[in-house]
Amino acid sequence: MPKLPVILLLALVPFLAHAGKQIVHGKKAAKNFLRFMASVQREGKHVCGGFLISPKFVLTAAHCDKGGNMTVVLGTHNLKMERNIQIFRVVRKYRHPKYEDVLSGNDIMLLQLSKPVPLSKTVKKVNIPVKDKAVKADSACVVAGWGKNETRGRKVADLLFATVKTIGSKECQRAWDAVKVKLPADTICAGGYESNKGACQGDSGGPLVCSGLAVGIVSFNLLGNCDYPNVPNVYTQISKFLPWIKKTTKKTSCY
Template sequence: MMHGLNTCLLLFLVTWLGQNANGSEIINGAKVGKKSMLFMASVQNDKGHVCGGFLISEDFVLTAAHCDDKSDLSRVVLGTHDLKRVDNNTIRRIEKKCKHPSYKNVKFGNDIMLLKLSKKAQLNKKVKLIGLPKTGKEIKDNQKCSVAGWGSTKTGGNSVDDLQVVEVPIINLNACKKQWEEVQFNLPANIICAGGYQTENGFCQGDSGGPLVCNKMAVGVVSFNRRSCDYPNVPNVYTDISKYLPWITSILKKKKC
């Protein structure tokens, strides 16, 4: 009976994430300043915003693999926090999607993807890169970090055009696993937990692909949470970038998957 319940919950979580990948909702956040977080990218299909992402080289944007599960991603918007201000100068077409080779779906982890741009991003006063962590460098429990995205500011609300950011604390991994086990879900490997638990701050439905930023570095990629964003809730889950550095470095060097 418990196994059946667990299976149903897993199917619900994966189905829900697939249905809600279009939008990036930040709970209890604030509008990002024009000179801040200039690495942020809106990952889009031809209809508009689907997921968040972030620029890690002139050629590549990092995001979540599940963003492309049901959306035909085609372009990236850089250099604006306001999605009403999108033009040919801010748009870069996606030439190649490099999902992690071990990715199947969010419940099995490896939820990370690199997008190769058809034309290099021009680094300037509106477009910057963000650095990645070093292998083996641990993030401390309760460390204050931030997560950003476009979208609504409450569960079930309407999306917004202006980029939002919120501060979230890092949550002890063992405590995080215990909280998720209580709702009959076993977390995958290579993840970071931050926000959503013992706090009213976090990301919400479909706030996928955006960065978890600690000490001015992107340490995680928004992966999933539960359907309800009425925090406190179970912790929010991010892909741990430090566990994928050799894969990322190889692709950046070869400029292909």
């Protein structure tokens, strides 16, 4: 099975945009919206999105692990503003043990922060599913990030979000069949298909939020094309990994 040369670096994402620098055809997020969004940074520069699921853990995509010193920025929607910014050192990265590449699935990673995040007016955690349950097709969800706002766009400082609809697994696979790609079983599809909205490079790792619940993680699109391709954007389905998440976070009694 061929690998995609470019993977979505969705910073997802709250809600999720195409992996890269910003959400495509998105809107600027209000200060009191998506307060769980995190900028995952390497050597002080934004590389992916993420989202706070407990005071000491941020959830993101496994393919966002590029080595180097990683930090997480919380408490602001504008990465250039110093006010309210909270920077946390990542003390340990828990990449799913079965992750190989985005097309093999398991594109999920937990980041353990150096200290508990104080929840406040600017920072909150988002709930994730408590049991494995399929996401209904045509559900209106939100994806967000600091990624590109077009295929060859440039990075932006403000958090953007877009409303996207989920796509049934059979319909999604039929679309990807046209480019000879078999999707992993642990994924959800939304946006970027018969639509002009979705995630882009830099949005990877961000959440797909449906009815206030983070159900997916921005994983990949087609060859980094955000403008838009004829296939849906692909997200890791969080509910498929609940046992691993609980086991991993329980190690520090912080979940």
